[in-house]
Amino acid sequence: MFTKTDSSYGVNEVLLASVLGSVVFAIFACQPLVIVGVTGPITVFNYTVYDIITPRGTDYFAFMCWIGLWSLVMHWGLAITNACNALTYVTRFSCDIFGFYVAFIYLQKGIQVLTRQWASGDAGAYLSITIALLVLIVAYICGVIGGSSLFQRYVRKFIEDYGTPLTIIFFTGFVHIGRMRSVELETLPTSKAFYPTQDRGWLIHFWDIDVGDAFLAIPFAVLLTVLFYFDHNVSSLIAQGTEFPLRKPAGFHWDIFLLGLTTGIGEGLLGIPFPNGLIPQAPFHTNALCVTRQVSNESETGDAKGHTTRVVDHVVEQRVSNLAQGILTLGTMSGPLLTVLHLIPNGVLAGLFFVMGVQALEGNGITLKMVYLAKDRSLTGASDPLSRIQRKQVVWYFVALELFGFGATFAITQTIAAIGFPIIILLLIPVRTFLLPKYFTSEELSILDAPTASPFTMESVGGNFGQDVDALLRHSNGVDRPDSSDRLDVQDSTERGEAGTERVDSLHRRYGRRSGGNGVDGENFELQPQPAGGLRNRSKSRNAQS
DSSP states (O other): OOTTTTTHHHOOOOHHHHHHHHHHHHHHOOOOOEEEEEEHHHHHHHHHHHHHHHGGOOOOOOOHHHHHHHHHHHHHHHTTTTTTGGGOOHHHHHHHHHHHOOOOOOOOHHHHHGGGGGGGGGHHHHHHHHHHHHHHHHHHHHHHHHHEEEOOOHHHHHHHHHHHHHHHHHHHHHHGGGGGGGSOOOBOOOOOSSSSSSSSSSSSSSSSHHHHHHHHHHHHHHHHHHHHHHHHHHHHHHHHTTTTTSSSOOOOOHHHHHHHHHHIIIIIIIIIOEEOOTTTTTHHHHHEEEEEEEETTOOGGGGTTEEEEEEEEEOOOHHHHHHHHHHHHHHHTTTTHHHHHSSBHHHHHHHHHHHHHHHHHHOOHHHHHHHHHHHGGSSSSSTOOGGGGGGGGGHHHHHHHHHHHHHHHHHHHGGGGGGHHHHHHHHHIIIIIIIIGGGGOHHHHHSSSSSBOOOHHHHHGGTTTTTHHHHHHHHHHTTSSGGGGGOBBOOOOOIIIIIHHHHHHHHHHHHOOSSTTTTTTTOOOOOEETTOOOOOBBBBOOOOOO
């Protein structure tokens, strides 16, 4: 974005946008777990607008300011009219496609950074490529160690959580060792502390623009609002995914209202990139706050029987971590830390883009389905939900549709029509809701495409479309359960009992209370959202607690 907008956005602008989003959402948002900052899609939006507007002689910052102000009004209109109720139709189909797209945007940006390194000579370019690949490899190994059985658990968690930033620090100094010291490398461009990159003030003179250009910003604001409506809400949904047993409810309408505020103040008045929910950082944040425990999988047979696995017990829901990282980010705009940031070679930054892209791909539903299709069937566990699909070609068809949706979105962003890519993303929702059920059975779709968030999270927007909560309650008590291995044991009155009771009462109030049958009303039990979209019955026994 720095290069493609003629230095309109530098390090300070991106840092300030991250600070603004983090502080506002950490303090005021209904869901403070969502990390807010400058995303890949908004980068595409910003430099595409620059390519369209600047040849007209229109002041870029003033025009972007009007986009932000119009978008603020549109965001508030969405919030007031409860437009977020449409999230009931959003499933992992569209979320996985969008997440796949964002992952490839990161990979593409990393490659683009490396292609610009030839300006410093062949030696610098090849050294940058080497460093970028080493950063990717080392950071990936840190993640592998975190999920392995090596070392003590606290050592594994330290390596997993801090391996990537330590890798960046190490390779920033590594290029100054030996003969590499004489190689000229491009580094991260920085500017004066707490000042914009260009010679201007922080307040944008949005009144210094033709009236026609101010109204010309309206269609661009519509596209931005569509993008943020989907991007931020999807980030929020994934951060509150079914794999995370959250206790506190969501507030999508209020959060979209806040997003409009940061959009208007951000680019609108300060001339910084529009901040919104980040993928994959938002779900990574929630995952980092998960407390896990160890359980045994009794459904496996043979040598695999009795093997243990770690499952999420609860999430530490709070506002401190998001606020703290925002305040710490503000500190990086100071002179000494900007000097340190200026030492980071662009090859290391490219490696960081690769790390984020690979991490996003690794946990994406499309990637997991492709890995399943590539597996040896004789070595595929019976507990894999995809193994329950009778028509095996259905998985291939579904993955092909997801890849087509990704390809269409990614292709349009490589053209001058990139400004319209939010429309392609938004069209994925009706395709999934109204078209796919004509070709896939409800059972197949329930396995291939689970709801993104649990009924508890989605209650404020009317629940998940087409989801039978009574069936989920029966499923949670072992009735018509295809795989008993999913039954997990936990009941912790001090940590989860009250939240679980509130969640059940909330579901019963909306969908009607069921009486009798396996102790639904007579026994203290808890509903927990799971990746397959089901709810799990948790008994009072407890395994080893981490």
